[in-house]
Amino acid sequence: xxxxxxxxxxxxxxxxxxxxxxxxxxxxxxxxxxxxxxxxxxxxxxxxxxxxxxxxxxxxxxxxxxxxxxxxxxxxxxxxxxxxxxxxxxxxxxxxxxxxxxxxxxxxxxxxxxxxxxxxxxxxxxxxxxxxxxxxxxxxxxxxxxxxxxxxxxxxxxxxxxxxxxxxxxxxxxxxxxxxxxxxxxxxxxxxxxxxxxxxxxxxxxxxxxxxxxxxxxxxxxxxxxxxxxxxxxxxxxxxxxxxxxxxxxxxxxxxxxxxxxxxxxxxxxxxxxxxxxxxxxxxxxxxxxxxxxxxxxxxxxxxxxxxxxxxxxxxxxxxxxxxxxxxxxxxx
Amino acid sequence: xxxxxxxxxxxxxxxxxxxxxxxxxxxxxxxxxxxxxxxxxxxxxxxxxxxxxxxxxxxxxxxxxxxxxxxxxxxxxxxxxxxxxxxxxxxxxxxxxxxxxxxxxxxxxxxxxxxxxxxxxxxxxxxxxxxxxxxxxxxxxxxxxxxxxxxxxxxxxxxxxxxxxxxxxxxxxxxxxxxxxxxxxxxxxxxxxxxxxxxxxxxxxxxxxxxxxxxxxxxxxxxxxxxxxxxxxxxxxxxxxxxxxxxxxxxxxxxxxxxxxxxxx
Numbered sequence: 001x002x003x004x005x006x007x008x009x010x011x012x013x014x015x016x017x018x019x020x021x022x023x024x025x026x027x028x029x030x031x032x033x034x035x036x037x038x039x040x041x042x043x044x045x046x047x048x049x050x051x052x053x054x055x056x057x058x059x060x061x062x063x064x065x066x067x068x069x070x071x072x073x074x075x076x077x078x079x080x081x082x083x084x085x086x087x088x089x090x091x092x093x094x095x096x097x098x099x100x101x102x103x104x105x106x107x108x109x110x111x112x113x114x115x116x117x118x119x120x121x122x123x124x125x126x127x128x129x130x131x132x133x134x135x136x137x138x139x140x141x142x143x144x145x146x147x148x149x150x151x152x153x154x155x156x157x158x159x160x161x162x163x164x165x166x167x168x169x170x171x172x173x174x175x176x177x178x179x180x181x182x183x184x185x186x187x188x189x190x191x192x193x194x195x196x197x198x199x200x201x202x203x204x205x206x207x208x209x210x211x212x213x214x215x216x217x218x219x220x221x222x223x224x225x226x227x228x229x230x231x232x233x234x235x236x237x238x239x240x241x242x243x244x245x246x247x248x249x250x251x252x253x254x255x256x257x258x259x260x261x262x263x264x265x266x267x268x269x270x271x272x273x274x275x276x277x278x279x280x281x282x283x284x285x286x287x288x289x290x291x292x293x294x295x296x297x298x299x300x301x302x303x304x305x306x307x308x309x310x311x312x313x314x315x316x317x318x319x320x321x322x323x324x325x326x327x328x329x330x331x332x333x
Numbered sequence: 334x335x336x337x338x339x340x341x342x343x344x345x346x347x348x349x350x351x352x353x354x355x356x357x358x359x360x361x362x363x364x365x366x367x368x369x370x371x372x373x374x375x376x377x378x379x380x381x382x383x384x385x386x387x388x389x390x391x392x393x394x395x396x397x398x399x400x401x402x403x404x405x406x407x408x409x410x411x412x413x414x415x416x417x418x419x420x421x422x423x424x425x426x427x428x429x430x431x432x433x434x435x436x437x438x439x440x441x442x443x444x445x446x447x448x449x450x451x452x453x454x455x456x457x458x459x460x461x462x463x464x465x466x467x468x469x470x471x472x473x474x475x476x477x478x479x480x481x482x483x484x485x486x487x488x489x490x491x492x493x494x495x496x497x498x499x500x501x502x503x504x505x506x507x508x509x510x511x512x513x514x515x516x517x518x519x520x521x522x523x524x525x526x527x528x529x530x531x532x533x534x535x536x537x538x539x540x541x542x543x544x545x546x547x548x549x550x551x552x553x554x555x556x557x558x559x560x561x562x563x564x565x566x567x568x569x570x571x572x573x574x575x576x577x578x579x580x581x582x583x584x585x586x587x588x589x590x591x592x593x594x595x596x597x598x
Contacts, residue, residue: 024581078465087423214442218434220426225418228384230410230438 001032003197003247005246011272011279015286019067026063027055029297031304051270061192066310067256067289068195069187072202072247074184074269074288077262079209079244082277083237084146092246094153098160099130100252105164105179109171126251130156132294135241143223143234144241183313185258187296194254201250206285208243212236213277220275260314262289291318335551337362338383338413338494342392344359345375345382352378353515353550360526362492363403365516368530369538370547370559371571376530377417380496380546384415396494410438414490416483417498422472428469428482428573432457435489460515462508477503484512488519494528495519502532509533513540534588535580538562558586568595 003291028034034051076091084093105120105125134156138148164183168176178218209216215236218226227233269284295313302308336359345353360366366513370376381387383394384402387459394400396413404412420431436450461481466474471482477545480503487495495516501509516539519525533539537544538556545555548570554561567575567588574595580587 016384081424083420085423102524211443214437214440218437221434222418222421222426224386225415227386227406228410228413228415228417229434229486230407232406262491268426278429314577331552 011283012286013115015272015283015290016285019286019290019293022290022297023060023067023233026066026297027185029058029301030059033223033327038158039041039274044171047080051107057192058277059201060231061195062296063293065195065203065255066187066293068198068202069251070261070265070287070292071285072198072205072251073258073262073292074265075206076192076244076251077238077288078266078269078277078284079212079216079240079247080262082219083240083244084148084150085220085222086146087264087267089150090259091244091251092257093260094149094245095130095160096127096245096248097252097257098157098164099133100127100249101164101183101257102160102167103129103181104124104253105171108179108182109167109175120194123253126243127252131241131245131249144237145223148318178206181224182256183308184309185256186309187255187292190304198250198254201246204249205243205250206241208279209247210278210281212240212243214279216277217275243329257313258292258311259323260311260318261292264318265291336360338394338396338528340379340383340389340392340394343382343389343394344391345378345387347390351436351550353382353389358446358528358545358552358555360477362493362532363520363524365520365527365529365540366545368528368545369532369534369537369570370546370553374547374570375550376547377498378494378571380415380417380498381590382532384413384496385409405491406426407438408500409492410492411490413494413496414487414492415496416487417496417555419476420471420479420482420486422479425470425472427468427470428474428478428485429458430465430486431471431482432463432489433487435556437488438490448502453491457485458520459464460518461485462511472520473524475503477505477508477525480504481508483513488515492525492527495525497527497529499530499532501536508546509536513537516540530558531572534575535564537579537581538586538588541581562586562588 032051032054034055042315073091079090080089080093081087100123104123107119107122113287134152135144138144139153168179171179213230218229218231221229223233265288266284269280269287271282274281291308292314295317296310298317299308299310299313338360341357343353343356344532356379369380377531380388382389388402396409401409401514414435433446433454436446436453439450440446458467461484462482463478463580466478471479480500484497484500487497501512504512516527516529529537541558543556544558544561546553546561546566552598553570562577564575564577567573570577572595574591574593576589577592579585
């Protein structure tokens, strides 16, 4: 297993096919049966029956949203793990999730009756503010150490969690279930508009991270060794931090808190392509996208009324699968 | 001859704790300088200052006439490489990929690996006898092999000044000798200037042109091995009684610890 697929060019076509397959499966799954023929008719002639409308205005946007969210969470996880030199880091580790939740809940619970248009914006602002706060709290003259970042992230996260509980307790009773559902993370809000809102953030974030690949490789050496190998460590760390927070924050804003993807998909991707970020980032994006789309399909198939949050499925289905993957490659952490 | 790297009157402290005071050393092309000193003497701090990670509180460091802060990062890394920190084991990185990171200063930030980069990496792997382990991950090899990989990465960096912080700590006797042979080879063929922080009192006398003995944050002695490695210098710095004579086989200074601890002070 030592090669671990490193250097095998077949990985990317397989992963891309997996993502496309997951999208197709997701689009084909649901209470209304849509024949491929009807779908193609609707695509080329514009009009279509109910089934086609379900396909193009509900299922495909939802599947695409899943791919964007899963890919972005996995990419963000890869970046945080390199930044903190810690394979247990995830996109939520530095208080991004708590900040986003507080931002969104402030609007949803207290300010506006129908807040959906500004809700993602406020969630994003909350995420950005808390990420910035953690960064500034952890900053010292000598730079930003991973240990201080994690410590400050945990402290700020705990504080924000308390704020969330307080807010939910004080909220008007009728609004509590919706807020809790959003907190658990779901893709049911996958209207085309939300895909459009999220897409620029994910595109920008993943492209910037990809451009930082070489720097992320060097960050794994540790600050001192990366510096001595010629990296402008603080500049690369700041850019990575901001970009990964942007990705995670925008995802939380649109889909709530979906755990597990950003933590574990990077490990699976490393098993397939190794630690070099030029290959790891695209592999993690494809894997994360396919994984979340499949999880959402499973959630919808298991509970057609749509009560099962996708976040529960990612953990239920993902944990055993990745445990298997990690145990099989036991010598790798 | 002009030194390629020099520190003049360097002082440094962490907060109120003074770590280095008035340290002056010069490194010359084609010379191996050994940095000796007991644990906590300030060897690693000095290497961090020489490589530009820490700025000296007093005094100055000059690399080819310019302070480290005046260099662009990659420009400086093409001139000076460091092997010190242990390679990462928490992420599955192959030995070859790890050594390949040494080529970063020769590549664009967005650029790829050139055939020359690949050649230099294979050369460094071969010199360090790691070619057979190149496709293993860093977690799958021993601590000593990782230490050799760290040196190989510094070699792949292709710099004219190499700072090596206790590169032989985990190595068996064969690989210790091999390490000093590699440094000697680089000195003779590429004219590098090397600074090796070490606890190998006798081996370093065989290979080092000059020795700097650091004790309590100051330079206690520096010069040729026979000038520095005297019983009184070693006793003052390390607090052990030793006998110093010439190795009959090589003629180099030989330091042999004697039984019993001398009274403190």
